[in-house]
Amino acid sequence: MILHIDMDAFFAAVEQRDNPVLKGKPIIISGNSKRSVVSTASYEARKFGIRSAMPVFQAKEKCRELIIVPGNMRKYRDNSMKIMSILTEFSPMVEQVSIDEAYLDIRGTRRLFGEPFELANKIKQRIRDELSLTCSIGIAPVKFLAKIASDMQKPDGLTILPHEKIEQFIQTLPIQKVPGVGKRAMQQMAVLKIKTLGDINRFPAQVLEKKFGKMGLQLMRLAKGEDGGTVQTEHVRKSISSETTLDRDISNFDTARQILLDLSQRVGRQLRKKENVCRTVSIKLKFSDFTQITRSHTSESPISSSNAIFDEAVALYEKVKLKKKIRLIGVGVSGLVHKDAPYQMQLLCGKKEDDRQWTRVDHALDRIGEKFGTGIVNKASLKTLDKGRSSS
Numbered sequence: 001m002i003l004h005i006d007m008d009a010f011f012a013a014v015e016q017r018d019n020p021v022l023k024g025k026p027i028i029i030s031g032n033s034k035r036s037v038v039s040t041a042s043y044e045a046r047k048f049g050i051r052s053a054m055p056v057f058q059a060k061e062k063c064r065e066l067i068i069v070p071g072n073m074r075k076y077r078d079n080s081m082k083i084m085s086i087l088t089e090f091s092p093m094v095e096q097v098s099i100d101e102a103y104l105d106i107r108g109t110r111r112l113f114g115e116p117f118e119l120a121n122k123i124k125q126r127i128r129d130e131l132s133l134t135c136s137i138g139i140a141p142v143k144f145l146a147k148i149a150s151d152m153q154k155p156d157g158l159t160i161l162p163h164e165k166i167e168q169f170i171q172t173l174p175i176q177k178v179p180g181v182g183k184r185a186m187q188q189m190a191v192l193k194i195k196t197l198g199d200i201n202r203f204p205a206q207v208l209e210k211k212f213g214k215m216g217l218q219l220m221r222l223a224k225g226e227d228g229g230t231v232q233t234e235h236v237r238k239s240i241s242s243e244t245t246l247d248r249d250i251s252n253f254d255t256a257r258q259i260l261l262d263l264s265q266r267v268g269r270q271l272r273k274k275e276n277v278c279r280t281v282s283i284k285l286k287f288s289d290f291t292q293i294t295r296s297h298t299s300e301s302p303i304s305s306s307n308a309i310f311d312e313a314v315a316l317y318e319k320v321k322l323k324k325k326i327r328l329i330g331v332g333v334s335g336l337v338h339k340d341a342p343y344q345m346q347l348l349c350g351k352k353e354d355d356r357q358w359t360r361v362d363h364a365l366d367r368i369g370e371k372f373g374t375g376i377v378n379k380a381s382l383k384t385l386d387k388g389r390s391s392s
């Protein structure tokens with residue numbers, strides 16, 4: 001599941017917190033020149049119809065008691081950093097998308113923080129206790145739905161969309177709520193009588209692409225509840241991989257298996273050298289006609305032994321329906337975090353005993369390898385592996 005968090009009236013809430021005179025009052029954050037626009041408005045000011053990006057003179061017309069507060073970006077950035085730092089204690093996968101907004105991949109957090117709503121309440125509580133600010137949280141299986149959910153019960157909201165409610169939610173979701181659907185697209189939507197995201201399903205891909213270009217195809221995916229977007233953290237971007245171009249194309253499972261083992265060991269060695277553990281393992285296969293595919297799997301528990309990486313890689317390989325011979329095989333790991341990261345430590349306590357034991361064995365092998373050269377001690381099954389493959 002993905003969690004999306006967005007602070008409530010962020011700049012205005014910070015100012016109201018720091019200056020008691022402003023509490024409960026309609027305020028906006030902005031410059032005070034004729035050309036200034038509203039950066040944000042407190043919820044009290046929003047009752048008058050005042051919104052972000054509205055010219056200040058217009059906002060003043062809407063509300064006579066409106067208080068205009070000059071902004072203090074340094075202070076907002078400082079608060080933002082503190083919020084993001086709290087979030088990283090709940091998941092190693094945090095993607096900050098703006099000054100007051102972030103996505104968290106919360107798969108695998110249940111053991112530590114409970115059900116998603118408990119986790120969300122813990123986050124809200126921490127932010128309230130430490131920063132005296134409120135936020136709204138949305139939780140859903142995919143990013144775009146989590147973002148829409150976080151906006152549904154603002155301020156101080158919490159909205160959870162479990163898998164079984166997604167279909168009905170999409171059927172009734174007003175199309176203008178979908179990120180990326182602007183005014184121009186709305187005119188076309190009206191012509192086609194598309195009112196909800198679910199209505200998109202009535203149209204074939206060609207029509208959607210013709211009318212809306214790339215966005216049409218994206219809407220088609222969203223209407224099926226898919227958005228393909230993963231939470232992009234620094235850690236996720238960090239990855240380690242190794243690949244091998246074979247001397248001759250192969251289709252034999254045993255040979256592929258041995259190569260996967262060799263690559264898993266190379267990748268595992270580098271992973272442990274960086275003192276990292278990983279959650280995602282991926283494989284890459286390039287075929288005789290130069291087409292290629294990648295497959296990946298993310299587990300709840302982080303791993304660091306070559307054996308566990310190998311098991312994941314083989315499982316991924318076995319799921320591929322081979323139609324052509326293979327000319328290149330690659331193995332990669334991502335979702336890396338330091339093995340001693342506080343979050344990770346707790347999680348590691350529950351990880352597979354197998355991986356822990358194998359990691360210990362691997363560490364011993366790694367040390368021997370460093371001293372005498374890698375390849376001195378190797379898994380028996382590697383002995384039969386073809387020599388003379390080119391690898392990187």
Ligand code: TTP
Pocket residue numbers: 006007008009010011012038039040041052053099100101154155
């Ligand atoms: P938002 O999260 O869009 O707005 P918000 O936090 O003020 O209110 P909401 O409760 O609806 O989330 O933006 C975060 C901050 O970014 C906002 O406090 C001020 C700044 N901002 C601008 O400076 N200009 C803008 O046009 C918008 C939308 C935001």
Ligand code: MG
Pocket residue numbers: 006007008009010100
């Ligand atoms: Mg906000």
